[in-house]
Amino acid sequence: MDWRAFVPTDTADHLATMDRAARQSGCGVPWQLLAAIARVESDFGRNMATSSAGAIGYGQFLPSSWQAFGSDGNVYDYRDALPAIAQYLCRAGLARDPRRALFAYNHADWYVDLVLDLAVRYDRMAPGAPVPEVLSVGPAAEPVHPLHYAVATPTPLWLTVPWRGRKAGAPISPASLASTTLEMLRGTFGLSGGLPDDAMPESSELGELANRAWPAGLLALPEQAAEWTVDGIRLHLQRGQPVVALLDGRALPGHPASDGSGDQPVVVIGTTTDELIYADPSFSSSLGYGLVLADADFLASWHAATLPRRALAFTSRPRPQARQAHMHDAEPPPVIPRLTATPRPTPTLSPSPLPTVQPTPSAVAVVLQTSVAMPPPNTDDEADSSWVILAAAGALLVVTFLFRRRRAHR
Numbered sequence: 001m002d003w004r005a006f007v008p009t010d011t012a013d014h015l016a017t018m019d020r021a022a023r024q025s026g027c028g029v030p031w032q033l034l035a036a037i038a039r040v041e042s043d044f045g046r047n048m049a050t051s052s053a054g055a056i057g058y059g060q061f062l063p064s065s066w067q068a069f070g071s072d073g074n075v076y077d078y079r080d081a082l083p084a085i086a087q088y089l090c091r092a093g094l095a096r097d098p099r100r101a102l103f104a105y106n107h108a109d110w111y112v113d114l115v116l117d118l119a120v121r122y123d124r125m126a127p128g129a130p131v132p133e134v135l136s137v138g139p140a141a142e143p144v145h146p147l148h149y150a151v152a153t154p155t156p157l158w159l160t161v162p163w164r165g166r167k168a169g170a171p172i173s174p175a176s177l178a179s180t181t182l183e184m185l186r187g188t189f190g191l192s193g194g195l196p197d198d199a200m201p202e203s204s205e206l207g208e209l210a211n212r213a214w215p216a217g218l219l220a221l222p223e224q225a226a227e228w229t230v231d232g233i234r235l236h237l238q239r240g241q242p243v244v245a246l247l248d249g250r251a252l253p254g255h256p257a258s259d260g261s262g263d264q265p266v267v268v269i270g271t272t273t274d275e276l277i278y279a280d281p282s283f284s285s286s287l288g289y290g291l292v293l294a295d296a297d298f299l300a301s302w303h304a305a306t307l308p309r310r311a312l313a314f315t316s317r318p319r320p321q322a323r324q325a326h327m328h329d330a331e332p333p334p335v336i337p338r339l340t341a342t343p344r345p346t347p348t349l350s351p352s353p354l355p356t357v358q359p360t361p362s363a364v365a366v367v368l369q370t371s372v373a374m375p376p377p378n379t380d381d382e383a384d385s386s387w388v389i390l391a392a393a394g395a396l397l398v399v400t401f402l403f404r405r406r407r408a409h410r
Contacts, residue, residue, distance in 0.1 A: 003048035027090035030285035036118035127284030128168025158270035180281035248304035
């Protein structure tokens with residue numbers, strides 16, 4: 001079979017098939033990765049000659065591999081080869097370790113670095129769906145820092161921060177980087193939907209990011225110590241708080257040395273023994289997710305930033321209480337019985353009975369004289385004669401006393 005008969009001629013269909021094969025892969029294969037493999041293996045189908053190792057077709061499959069993944073299709077037809085490449089990568093564990101999956105496709109580290117370098121170039125030039133210019137772009141002339149990914153297991157700590165990439169057609173700008181960063185942070189705490197209008201940042205400065213975080217449902221947490229350290233970042237991650245650090249973009253993996261974006265935020269989402277796991281918001285595809293930097297490399301890029309060692313940790317914003325919620329939650333105080341005095345009856349004065357005395361005749365005469373000498377009772381006080389009784393009792397006592405005294409002198 002002459003492979004020249006199957007050189008792609010329909011550019012639009014070629015790119016659409018590439019995009020569709022990536023979206024239907026089932027494991028999140030970026031179309032940029034399929035494009036990079038196609039460029040390295042066969043120059044997008046423009047050179048499908050059999051290799052010295054016996055590899056054939058658009059994706060340069062070994063015959064045994066094609067039998068397993070080709071589904072009885074045409075190895076030279078991109079419409080059959082692109083879905084087969086995607087399925088091969090998924091079976092090789094792309095979701096767990098992209099580098100290992102690419103190494104399984106072609107056992108060479110230089111091949112893995114070359115494919116990833118190309119994929120990053122396509123990612124930066126065409127966020128969203130592939131564009132025709134992709135088919136004419138080859139490897140970069142200047143070297144870049146190679147991409148390395150954290151292995152999904154085992155990992156000491158990896159927060160569940162969802163990937164959010166740069167939107168289709170969005171340039172790499174401070175505003176787009178900050179917006180993508182906030183969307184990832186919102187997803188961490190279960191906040192869905194787009195950013196509110198008052199949360200759209202205008203730059204990637206951490207101060208601007210902190211101001212926009214509040215209307216986006218987030219709370220920025222500055223470091224309590226004098227300055228940020230790698231250990232401080234690890235401590236916040238242990239608390240479940242992702243950290244946004246401002247690094248020099250030129251020192252980041254996948255960024256060309258001529259990158260003019262300057263300082264840019266990265267979202268630190270986990271740690272290994274001596275590495276930090278992060279997401280790079282300048283990527284539009286998942287190639288920017290789960291990247292790792294050794295602590296020393298992270299510090300170097302952190303120190304090279306215009307404002308060194310700047311970072312912010314984030315958590316969800318406290319939810320405001322409903323209006324008058326405190327009144328709904330209030331409970332009445334316990335009932336305390338009031339102590340009242342026991343009513344007591346008012347004492348009523350009653351005159352004591354007078355002692356009975358047997359007076360002598362002389363004593364009677366004295367009593368009569370005394371009684372005669374008393375002034376007549378006041379007719380105005382007839383209603384109350386108690387004073388008369390008391391006076392009489394007193395007079396009787398006086399008479400009795402005098403009587404006994406006189407008797408004693410005899």
